Amino acid sequence: MLNNVMIYLVRHGETEWSLASKHTGLTDLPLTENGRSQAVNAQDLLSGIDFAAVWCSPLKRARETCELAGFSSRAEIMPELVEWDYGDYEGLTSAQIHQTRPGWNIFDHGAQGGESIAQVEARAHGVISKASDSTANILIFSSGHMIRMIMLAWIKQPASLGKHFNLDTAAVCILDHEKSHPSIRQWNLSGPSRLPT
Numbered sequence: 001m002l003n004n005v006m007i008y009l010v011r012h013g014e015t016e017w018s019l020a021s022k023h024t025g026l027t028d029l030p031l032t033e034n035g036r037s038q039a040v041n042a043q044d045l046l047s048g049i050d051f052a053a054v055w056c057s058p059l060k061r062a063r064e065t066c067e068l069a070g071f072s073s074r075a076e077i078m079p080e081l082v083e084w085d086y087g088d089y090e091g092l093t094s095a096q097i098h099q100t101r102p103g104w105n106i107f108d109h110g111a112q113g114g115e116s117i118a119q120v121e122a123r124a125h126g127v128i129s130k131a132s133d134s135t136a137n138i139l140i141f142s143s144g145h146m147i148r149m150i151m152l153a154w155i156k157q158p159a160s161l162g163k164h165f166n167l168d169t170a171a172v173c174i175l176d177h178e179k180s181h182p183s184i185r186q187w188n189l190s191g192p193s194r195l196p197t
Contacts, residue, residue, distance in 0.1 A: 011147055023090060024086075082146070090114070148165050
């Protein structure tokens with residue numbers, strides 16, 4: 001079971017839309033050159049860690065990050081790891097959305113014309129359920145909001161808390177246990193830091 005197992009979460013590297021703070025759900029964008037460099041840096045963070053499984057979103061930005069981090073040959077593509085379907089808000093910034101919905105936040109209100117909070121929560125809980133049989137570390141490549149929902153499912157907290165967790169492109173996070181309690185061991189790591197194994 002997962003008490004002695006860590007789940008490593010990696011957000012995809014930078015894209016043109018993430019750089020512009022546009023909501024990027026199912027639009028299948030490639031990484032920028034900087035995003036590709038970020039993914040290589042993630043490889044440095046993850047090197048030397050033993051993973052029983054590598055799971056990846058089918059979206060190009062996650063697959064490219066997985067490949068450049070050195071794990072594409074082992075990756076299982078999992079449709080449930082795709083980013084939140086933003087519906088009417090796809091390609092818009094929060095400032096643009098606030099022009100018609102002041103105070104809107106994805107973690108509080110969901111996406112008009114896209115996925116509800118409950119739908120994304122269900123996908124996140126499904127990922128955690130699948131991970132629960134593992135006896136060794138798991139590595140997951142996905143997108144920013146989906147990663148936060150997986151983290152919240154792990155620590156059994158509501159989606160509304162997601163707005164309090166910043167997550168940079170190509171950052172690495174680690175889910176662990178504190179004694180018998182699900183915990184967040186590391187969050188939003190990037191650059192030359194070394195990860196605990």
